[in-house]
Amino acid sequence: MATSRKDQPLRAAASPAMHLVHRPDSTGTPLHVQVYRQLREWILAGTLRAGARLPSARTLARDLGISRNTVEAAFAQLRVEGFITRRVGSGTVVATTAAEVAPFAQRPATTPDASVPTARLSRRGAVIARLGIAEMEEDRLSSVGATDVRGFPSEVWRRMLARRARDGGAGILRSGDPFGLRPLREAVADHVRLTRGAVCDASRVVIVNSTQQAIDLATRILLDPGDAAAMEEPGYPSARAALAASGATVHHIPVDADGLRVDRLRAHRTVRLAYVTPSHQYPLGMTLSLPRRLALLQWAATGERWIIEDDYDSEFRYARHPLAALQGLDRRGRVLYVGTWNKVLFTGLRLAYLILPAPLVEPFAAARRVTDGFSSPLLQAVLADFLSGGHFAAYLRQARAHYEACRDTLVAEIAARWGTAVTVGPSDTGLHLVTHLRSQADESRLARRAKGHGLVLTPLSRHYAGEPRQRGLLISYGGSNPAAIRKAIRELAPDVTRRSS
Numbered sequence: 001m002a003t004s005r006k007d008q009p010l011r012a013a014a015s016p017a018m019h020l021v022h023r024p025d026s027t028g029t030p031l032h033v034q035v036y037r038q039l040r041e042w043i044l045a046g047t048l049r050a051g052a053r054l055p056s057a058r059t060l061a062r063d064l065g066i067s068r069n070t071v072e073a074a075f076a077q078l079r080v081e082g083f084i085t086r087r088v089g090s091g092t093v094v095a096t097t098a099a100e101v102a103p104f105a106q107r108p109a110t111t112p113d114a115s116v117p118t119a120r121l122s123r124r125g126a127v128i129a130r131l132g133i134a135e136m137e138e139d140r141l142s143s144v145g146a147t148d149v150r151g152f153p154s155e156v157w158r159r160m161l162a163r164r165a166r167d168g169g170a171g172i173l174r175s176g177d178p179f180g181l182r183p184l185r186e187a188v189a190d191h192v193r194l195t196r197g198a199v200c201d202a203s204r205v206v207i208v209n210s211t212q213q214a215i216d217l218a219t220r221i222l223l224d225p226g227d228a229a230a231m232e233e234p235g236y237p238s239a240r241a242a243l244a245a246s247g248a249t250v251h252h253i254p255v256d257a258d259g260l261r262v263d264r265l266r267a268h269r270t271v272r273l274a275y276v277t278p279s280h281q282y283p284l285g286m287t288l289s290l291p292r293r294l295a296l297l298q299w300a301a302t303g304e305r306w307i308i309e310d311d312y313d314s315e316f317r318y319a320r321h322p323l324a325a326l327q328g329l330d331r332r333g334r335v336l337y338v339g340t341w342n343k344v345l346f347t348g349l350r351l352a353y354l355i356l357p358a359p360l361v362e363p364f365a366a367a368r369r370v371t372d373g374f375s376s377p378l379l380q381a382v383l384a385d386f387l388s389g390g391h392f393a394a395y396l397r398q399a400r401a402h403y404e405a406c407r408d409t410l411v412a413e414i415a416a417r418w419g420t421a422v423t424v425g426p427s428d429t430g431l432h433l434v435t436h437l438r439s440q441a442d443e444s445r446l447a448r449r450a451k452g453h454g455l456v457l458t459p460l461s462r463h464y465a466g467e468p469r470q471r472g473l474l475i476s477y478g479g480s481n482p483a484a485i486r487k488a489i490r491e492l493a494p495d496v497t498r499r500s501s
């Protein structure tokens, strides 16, 4: 196989070691870092053994066709980290300690790729790694949660961020509070009281990085390994991963037009915690009916069980009367309400919040302190400014109108172009809807075909832990626009309606 020039190991140089170093390329990683990494790899692999002599910086620089300063910078880094020693007279030599501690020092020399280790993980670590790899693979395949970041008032945000960074005052650049920044907790409490009918004040709010972190903390604090947890089937795959990662036994409870089948949940007597999406069942989109809400609260209250209410996209409700949160009906302190800014503002923000029953506030903040500390005070301050300055309300009005236009276009186009080949699930909230396939069209094939058409389609089957009971497509329009939607639905029509029954 032909190798490119940059892949060619150097020809004979001052030391055999130099056959190993490849010419740095211009892929964006600084040149000295590339040289440093290569040498470090070879030392760690045991190929460059203790006492092995490296060529002078000048020779190496000449052979690699880079500047001497670049090589000096790489050597300096290796020396600081203890991989090499440099002495006048004896030159640059691989340090004994580095070679001894190198995990593969005793192994015969191989290429770095062939010697990539398989770490021996704990049982728990292996489970988490497996779940995480599957989640990352999903992220790579689709961007289901994407939002229309073009509509976000980035300029306002940038100005606020710059101002806070410049004169944020005490606390912004120092360690933060595991409970969260007080002004943000207050703004969050106002927001959920006003818009979601939640019952709370700032003392019950704990700021976290994400819904994912909120679920993780809840499992750490409320479940022991082997305890039973429950969630909806189909449901949110990332929540399933977080529950499973805790070592819980996860029961998957079916849903119907009224949401979670609480009677089926009751059948699993040992369940201690249930994760639910009452306002907008993920992924199917129905709302948990009032009788079911009351039954669910009753279930939790009688057995001292917990409910995680994930209220991930209620800000985008297009029907006239928004449904209040389940938390607002909870009189027995069993609901942990989770809201996220990562969906309503932008995914990269990493700020979310929990509204907790009073006795859980301190344990959650304490757990946060132990597991990762706190969320960035700087970003929390900027978000608090954004909320209290009225920018969020203004943005939400405009974003809701945009998404509503997307939703309307999507529903109308599906009816016109896909006709009886599909039925469309509830669509009055959020940034996605589900179409159930009545034709024989292949879910996965359609999802692949949609790529490059401006819409994200995900097979419904991916949201089932067990055997999928329905075939369909989750269509995410959060990152799209009406023109792209029209085009995509039209272009996919032949595939969707093919062999329609």
Ligand SMILES: Cc1ncc(COP(=O)(O)O)c(C=O)c1O
Pocket (backbone or CB within 6 Å): 144, 145, 209, 210, 211, 212, 213, 236, 277, 282, 310, 312, 340, 341, 342, 343, 352
């Ligand atoms: C059901 C559900 N919950 C929560 C979130 C947001 O998660 P996070 O705050 O962890 O980014 C999403 C994002 O797509 C979601 O689909």
